Each structure stands twice: as structure tokens, then as C-alpha cells.
Amino acid sequence: MSENYKVPTMAEMAGKGETPEVLFWVGCAGSFDERYKAVTQAFVKILNKVGVSFAVLGPEEACTGDPARRAGNEFLFQMQAVANIQVMNGYEVKKVVTACPHCFNTIKNEYPALGGNYEVIHHSQFLQQLINEGKVTLKGGGEFKGKKITFHDSCYLGRANNVYEAPREVIKALDVELVEMKRCKTKGLCCGAGGAQMFKEPEPGKKDINVERTEEALATGATTIAVGCPFCLTMMTDGVKNKEREADVKVYDLAEMIAKDMGI
Amino acid sequence: MSFLPQLAFVLILGVAGYILSKRIKFLRRNIFLGKAETRNDHTDDRWKTMALVAFGQQKMFKRIIPALLHLLIYVGFVVINLEVLEFILDGILGTHRLFAPFLGGVYTAAMNMFEFLAVAVLFSCVVFLTRRYVTKVERFQKPEMKGWPALDATLILVIEIILMIAVLTMNATDQILAERGADHYLALGPLFFSGLIRPLFEGMSLEALHFIERFAWWFHIVGILAFAVYVTYSKHLHIFLAFPNTWYSNLKPKGEMVNMPEVTNEVNMMLGIPTEAASNPSAEIGRFGAKDINDLSWINVMNAYSCTECGRCTSECPANLTGKKLSPRKIMMDVRDRAEEVGKSIDAGGPGLEDGKSLLGDYITKEELNACTSCNACVEACPVNIDPLSIILQMRRYVAMEESGTPAQWNAMFQNMETSFSPWKFSPSDRFNWAEKVKEEEM
Structure with missing residues (x-):
């Protein structure tokens, strides 16, 4: 009777002569990271439920090049970027949504200089739109109801692109108590993974940045730490483990929280 | 004989102007x-x-207490400098309180306002010294603040305090002299703040008062001129450079890294994409990234000269907060110090940039560059819109592309990206595997 979830690729749709409204850019973490795949799956389920016309690039997607560029390797970044732009322009992509703020920043701000011009939005903004338009109706009675939740700003969403309210609006729609950390929004403290730090050990110091940030999140008394970035998710999850609080404190992406509330 | 002070004054003014x-x-x-x-x-x-950030001090107000104290000094500086105009004209013309007869009661009111601001400046400077030496605010105690930077900051505050005391002393003695009917001195209406210190001088002879009044006058004006020269050797340059520095702010999203068109040309050629530049290769491709100050943009160097070493950047830097070597403030100080070194060398007929030193290595280490998370906290924190991240990223480009000096783990990441199109070592054919599970689930 009921149908299965669908994950159409751009190639399949092009084969049928169709063009989706929006390309869901999954990103490397969304494709390969064991934990973050759940976020990709949750977001795809939401898109299916709402009936958004979307497609993914599937095996045709490649890293945006963000970590290579931040680590100084401009050649490698541009090789990745130009190849991705060729693929996207080939499919005449107009609009891109992604759950990764690094992909978001790169495609939105850095691809235009290389010939890739798209309307790019982060999944927090997309979810906010769906909620505002009434396409996603939240029951607010799920596992988050009345609970204390704190939101950790991702640098590449917040300071880098001035998106502070969309993720908060999404969380508030869940009928929860949103508690802010002392360093939030423009003053938000990095999780420690940006600028290609995700891919190497930290430089010598007296503490790991994710532990510092996790301590601040725990100090709010929140039992859920909400994030909107795959790297932040990893760093905060590791931080919670480091503080041995994984039994009572969970780290979730916004899409997972919405999907849970929708019962999918 | 009576022209001697005027001559001396014009001479001093000329010398100060020349040095400046x-x-x-x-x-x-x-x-x-x-x-x-x-x-x-x-x-x-x-x-x-520029109007909001420099003139309006908008970003200072992220920290309310230093913002208010700084505002008093800032307003005091701007307004009291109006009085300096009268000082200069009096000095040249040999007059005394040139504007007073024309302005009457307004002049007295203006003097009272100047005096209020002088006291406010004095108060703020004392609190700022207290923050540095008594409560020891952490960002002033960092390693890069040892030596000259700490002395520079202290000198500025002490000079400002002394200059303000000179103004108040001058007004107090001036009015006693006027009341006693001394030549050239004009009685104004009551001056509140200098009135408070008048008892210190009331018992003195006319000669002593005259000496103190003249001394304070000369001290104040020569002091201001000397201070103006001093500022050009000091971190205090921000009082002027904050304005052009904010005008030339980066108005693009902070996350955007500047493209390197010279690389784009090569990439397009490698991928066989026709480009305009491919058929007409540019005469000379310089270095990729930044090794020294001449590889940076002049805006980066202006940023460095605009830095007043307040350390708000460093106090918000996640790397610095967790004990890493990186301090965005030090990056700015290094760029400025290197520019000074090269500039002095050129002026002395020395080798300038070719002195065998460079910003990278001799001033900034790879360890500092490698600690940055590119989070933009420093950029956001800076009250005058300085961008340390831009410099860090340009230097990382040099390390990666000219030296192949990136950490081994980054090299492995590069390799993964080249072969598997992902920073992690996964097969590109597995990229879409995540969808299998969802596709099996019923909606």
C-alpha cells in the first residue's frame, strides 16, 4: 500500500527529462560518516514526507574542496570545485540545499568566482521555511517536549554567513526550552574542527577545543545539544564522551530532531 | 623680547609638523x-x-565597561582638540584666550565642558591602568604583550593623565591670576573642576602662579605635539587609522576566501577548459600565498598598523583559549613589526625585503598558522574590523603550495581528495550507499 522512500539522482531525473526543484548536496560526511549518515537519511525522509521535488548527485558528487582550500591547497580546491561546477551546470542546477555549513559556505560564496552560480540554502533555513509554510507540522509532544536544549552555532553558518535565527526557530518549533550558552551567536565558540582541523590532530595546547565547548554546553543543564554541522556533531559527541555524559546527554542534528518529532 | 615666545612656538610647531x-x-x-x-x-x-564602527564605536560596545571608559577618552580627545586650535592661534599671535571675548558666556560653558572631559579622560586612564596592573585583565598578560607593547600602553595612559592635569592646573592658576588683576588674564565665569584644585594654588605669589600657568600652557601644547609624533611610533595609531581601516572593511561574507585567478587559469588548462588567460599567459606569476609582507595586500598591512593591541581577538580565539601558540593579535603585531623592519632597512639603504628574513619563520611559525580553525571569532571581535584570518590563510597557501610544508595528516587528506574525491579514504563508488537503507523503508 504505502510507498518506500525515494532518493532520486540527478542522472535518473535527467534520463526521464525531469528537473528537480532543488539539489540536495549531501557532502562527504553525509555520505560516509557512520553517525552523520543518519542525518542525511532523516533529511531525505523529511523531503519525501513533505513532497519536495529533489534529487542528489549520488556517485557524481565530490568534496567541495573546502578543507583543501583552508589547509592552503588552492590547486586541489579548484580542481574539486571546477569539476563539481561542471557537473552541476551540466544538470542546470538552480537551487542547492545542504546540511553541511562548510559545503554551504563554499558553494554559496566561493563557487561563483569559478562559474558556479546557485541559490544555496542551509538545511536549517530550508526546515524553517517548511515549518513556516505549514508543510511540516510538529506535534511537539515527542521525546524533546519541555526539555532543555542548547544550540551550538557552527562558525561557517553563524559568523561566516550570519545565519543565527533559522536553526533557533526550528528548535523552538519543537516546544522545547531553548537555553543559550554564554558564548553564542556572534560570540559562539568553535567546536575545533573548522579550517581543516577535522583532518589532523590539534596543535600542542593545554586542552582540546571541543572539550572546552562541551563543558560550556553541559553547564546550561541541557540534555540535548543541537547542532547543524557534521563536524560539530562529531566534535560535540566526542566532547560528551570525554566528559562521560553520553548516557544522559545526546547530540543531535536539527534534521534528526524534526524527523523524530514527525515520527519518521 | 615679547616676540620670543611666539618665535619659539612657531619653531616648535614647524619642527613637529616636519617630523610628523x-x-x-x-x-x-x-x-x-x-x-x-x-x-x-x-x-x-x-x-x-566607517560611521558606525569607527566614528560610532559600535563594536566596542560588545564589552560595555571598557566601551564606556574608552568612549570618554574618545570624546575627550575629539572635543579637547577643539581647544588646541585656540592654543595654536594664541601661540602664534601671542594672544591669551583669543576666543573668550567673542564667545562670552559660551566660552565659559565650553571651558566647563572641556574640564569635565579632562576629568573623565583622567578617570578612564586611571581605570585602564588599574585593569592592566591591579586586576590584571588576562588579555593584557599574554606573551606578546611583554616588553615594549606593555610599556607603550602604559606611556600612553600616563601621558594622557599628565596632559589632563596640565589643562586643569592651567585653568586654575589662570583664573586666580585673572581675579588678582594680572595683565593679559581674563576672568571667566566659574570653572567647576579646576575650581576644585584652586586651593592648592591660592596662597602662591603672582610670580609663582604666572610661572605655573605658563609652564602648564607650554607643557600642554608641546606635550600634545610630542604625543602626536609619539603616536606614529606606537600602537596608538588606531586613533587615525581606525577610520580608513573600517572604510576598507571586507564587506563580503566572512566565510568567503578570496579566489586565486592565477590558479584558476592553470586548473582550467589542466582540465582542458578554454579560458581567456590560457591563450595569453600572464607575464609573471608571483608567489602563491604569502611568505612576507609584500605578498600580503596593503589592506592587510594597514590592518596591522591599525591594531591597538587590545587583544579582544585573542581572548575569543578558540586556539588561544585552549593553550595553543596562535594569537591573532600577535599575527597583526608581527606583520606591523616586519613592515617596520623592512621600512627602516630601506631608509637606511639596507637590503629591505632581501634581508634574509621573512614574516613566515622569523615572525610567525607554522605551528601558529596550523592552530587556526578559521572560525572568524577574531574578525568578529575586532572593534576596528581587522582581519587576522585573511593573513593566516594566505600564509597557509604559501606553506602548502610553495613549500609543501603542510602537516602529514593534511597531506594524507589531500591525497584522499585527489584519489577518492573525499577527505576520507573511502571509495567514490560507495558514496551513494547511504541511500540503500532509506530506500528499503516504507514511508
Whole structure:
């Protein structure tokens, strides 16, 4: 009777002569990271439920090049970027949504200089739109109801692109108590993974940045730490483990929280 | 005989003007050791940014207490300098309180306002010294603040305090002299703040009062001129450079890294994409990234000269907070110090940039560069819109592309990206495997 979830690729749709409204850019973490795949799956389920016309690039997607560029390797970044732009322009992509703020920043701000011009939005903004338009109706009675939740700003969403309210609006729609950390929004403290730090050990110091940030999140008394970035998710999850609080404190992406509330 | 003070004054003014103009040329030349960059777009937004951030001190108010104290000094500086105009004219013309007869009661009111501001400046400077030496605010205790930077900050505060005491002393003695009917002295209406210290001088002879009044007058005006020269050797340059620095702010999203068109040309050629530049190769491709100050943009170097070492950047830097070597403030100080070194060398007929040293290595280490998370906290924190991240990322480009000196783990990441199109070592054919599970689930 009921149908299965669908994950159409751009190639399949092009084969049928169709063009989706929006390309869901999954990103490397969304494709390969064991934990973050759940976020990709949750977001795809939401898109299916709402009936958004979307497609993914599937095996045709490649890293945006963000970590290579931040680590100084401009050649490698541009090789990745130009190849991705060729693929996207080939499919005449107009609009891109992604759950990764690094992909978001790169495609939105850095691809235009290389010939890739798209309307790019982060999944927090997309979810906010769906909620505002009434396409996603939240029951607010799920596992988050009345609970204390704190939101950790991702640098590449917040300071880098001035998106502070969309993720908060999404969380508030869940009928929860949103508690802010002392360093939030423009003053938000990095999780420690940006600028290609995700891919190497930290430089010598007296503490790991994710532990510092996790301590601040725990100090709010929140039992859920909400994030909107795959790297932040990893760093905060590791931080919670480091503080041995994984039994009572969970780290979730916004899409997972919405999907849970929708019962999918 | 009576022309002697006027002559001396004009001479001092001339010497100060000459030194200042030399210093300004030196600083200007140093700033333009940086590469040319045009940033004149969106002029409306630029004027607005300058009005809000520099003139309006908008970003200072992220920290309310230092913001209020700083505001008092800032307003005091701007307003009291109106009085300096009268000082200069009096000095040249040999007059005394030139404007008083024309302005009457308004003059007394203005003097009272100046005195209030002088006391406010004095108060703020004392609190700022307390923050540095008694409560020891952490960001002033960092390693890069040892030595000259700490002395520089202290000198500025002490000089300002002494200059304000000179103004109040001058007004107090001046009014006693006027009341006793001494020649040339004009009785104004009551002056509140200098009135408070009048008892200190009431018992003195006319000669002593006259000496103190003249001494305070000369001390104040010569002090201001000397201070203006001092500023050009000091972190205090922000009082002028904050304005152009904010005008030339980066107005693009902070996350955007500047493209390197010279790389784009090569990438397009490698991928067989026709480009305009491919058929007409540019005469000379310089270095990739930044090794020294001449590889940076002149705006980066102006940023460095605009830095007043307040350390708000460093106090918000996640790397610095967790004990890493990186301090965004030190990055700015290093760029400035290197520009000074090169500038002095050139002026002395020395090797300048070719002195065997460079910004990378001799001033900034790879360890510092490698600690940055590119989170933009420093950029956001800076009250005058300095961008340390831009410099860090340009230097990382040099390390990666000219030295192949990136950490081994980054090299492995590069390799993964080249072969598997992902920073992790996964097969590209597995990229879409995540969808299998969802596709099996019923909606």
C-alpha cells in the first residue's frame, strides 16, 4: 500500500527529462560518516514526507574542496570545485540545499568566482521555511517536549554567513526550552574542527577545543545539544564522551530532531 | 623680547609638523609595501561602516565597561582638540584666550565642558591602568604583550593623565591670576573642576602662579605635539587609522576566501577548459600565498598598523583559549613589526625585503598558522574590523603550495581528495550507499 522512500539522482531525473526543484548536496560526511549518515537519511525522509521535488548527485558528487582550500591547497580546491561546477551546470542546477555549513559556505560564496552560480540554502533555513509554510507540522509532544536544549552555532553558518535565527526557530518549533550558552551567536565558540582541523590532530595546547565547548554546553543543564554541522556533531559527541555524559546527554542534528518529532 | 615666545612656538610647531610629515610618509610607504588591491565597491556601505564602527564605536560596545571608559577618552580627545586650535592661534599671535571675548558666556560653558572631559579622560586612564596592573585583565598578560607593547600602553595612559592635569592646573592658576588683576588674564565665569584644585594654588605669589600657568600652557601644547609624533611610533595609531581601516572593511561574507585567478587559469588548462588567460599567459606569476609582507595586500598591512593591541581577538580565539601558540593579535603585531623592519632597512639603504628574513619563520611559525580553525571569532571581535584570518590563510597557501610544508595528516587528506574525491579514504563508488537503507523503508 504505502510507498518506500525515494532518493532520486540527478542522472535518473535527467534520463526521464525531469528537473528537480532543488539539489540536495549531501557532502562527504553525509555520505560516509557512520553517525552523520543518519542525518542525511532523516533529511531525505523529511523531503519525501513533505513532497519536495529533489534529487542528489549520488556517485557524481565530490568534496567541495573546502578543507583543501583552508589547509592552503588552492590547486586541489579548484580542481574539486571546477569539476563539481561542471557537473552541476551540466544538470542546470538552480537551487542547492545542504546540511553541511562548510559545503554551504563554499558553494554559496566561493563557487561563483569559478562559474558556479546557485541559490544555496542551509538545511536549517530550508526546515524553517517548511515549518513556516505549514508543510511540516510538529506535534511537539515527542521525546524533546519541555526539555532543555542548547544550540551550538557552527562558525561557517553563524559568523561566516550570519545565519543565527533559522536553526533557533526550528528548535523552538519543537516546544522545547531553548537555553543559550554564554558564548553564542556572534560570540559562539568553535567546536575545533573548522579550517581543516577535522583532518589532523590539534596543535600542542593545554586542552582540546571541543572539550572546552562541551563543558560550556553541559553547564546550561541541557540534555540535548543541537547542532547543524557534521563536524560539530562529531566534535560535540566526542566532547560528551570525554566528559562521560553520553548516557544522559545526546547530540543531535536539527534534521534528526524534526524527523523524530514527525515520527519518521 | 615679547616676540620670543611666539618665535619659539612657531619653531616648535614647524619642527613637529616636519617630523610628523616624515613619519606619515614612512608609514604610508610601509603600508604600500603590501600588494595593490582595489576595494572601492559599495561606497555607501563603506561610509556607513566607517560611521558606525569607527566614528560610532559600535563594536566596542560588545564589552560595555571598557566601551564606556574608552568612549570618554574618545570624546575627550575629539572635543579637547577643539581647544588646541585656540592654543595654536594664541601661540602664534601671542594672544591669551583669543576666543573668550567673542564667545562670552559660551566660552565659559565650553571651558566647563572641556574640564569635565579632562576629568573623565583622567578617570578612564586611571581605570585602564588599574585593569592592566591591579586586576590584571588576562588579555593584557599574554606573551606578546611583554616588553615594549606593555610599556607603550602604559606611556600612553600616563601621558594622557599628565596632559589632563596640565589643562586643569592651567585653568586654575589662570583664573586666580585673572581675579588678582594680572595683565593679559581674563576672568571667566566659574570653572567647576579646576575650581576644585584652586586651593592648592591660592596662597602662591603672582610670580609663582604666572610661572605655573605658563609652564602648564607650554607643557600642554608641546606635550600634545610630542604625543602626536609619539603616536606614529606606537600602537596608538588606531586613533587615525581606525577610520580608513573600517572604510576598507571586507564587506563580503566572512566565510568567503578570496579566489586565486592565477590558479584558476592553470586548473582550467589542466582540465582542458578554454579560458581567456590560457591563450595569453600572464607575464609573471608571483608567489602563491604569502611568505612576507609584500605578498600580503596593503589592506592587510594597514590592518596591522591599525591594531591597538587590545587583544579582544585573542581572548575569543578558540586556539588561544585552549593553550595553543596562535594569537591573532600577535599575527597583526608581527606583520606591523616586519613592515617596520623592512621600512627602516630601506631608509637606511639596507637590503629591505632581501634581508634574509621573512614574516613566515622569523615572525610567525607554522605551528601558529596550523592552530587556526578559521572560525572568524577574531574578525568578529575586532572593534576596528581587522582581519587576522585573511593573513593566516594566505600564509597557509604559501606553506602548502610553495613549500609543501603542510602537516602529514593534511597531506594524507589531500591525497584522499585527489584519489577518492573525499577527505576520507573511502571509495567514490560507495558514496551513494547511504541511500540503500532509506530506500528499503516504507514511508
